[in-house]
């Protein structure tokens with residue numbers, strides 16, 4: 583039997599008793615490749631190529647993660663609800679939640 587652990591609260595999720603939710607996140611550096619707006623288009627593309635070349639040369643995975651990072655989380659129902667209410671963990675949202683009560 584496969585056991586899943588909630589990445590939010592750390593407790594195990596029993597797939598027989600409850601629904602397991604999966605959150606997939608993608609975070610990448612916006613390099614404005616798709617929307618060239620002015621004459622600097624060529625310069626931007628050159629810049630990006632240079633960045634990519636530099637990344638290839640540097641054997642440091644952390645640099646690559648800064649440009650593109652993907653993550654997957656298993657969540658229980660309660661943590662899913664909390665995540666959707668405040669995906670970025672902003673303290674403002676917590677205050678709003680309290681004032682709604």
Ligand SMILES: [Zn+2]
Nearest residue numbers: 588591658661
């Ligand atoms: Zn949880």
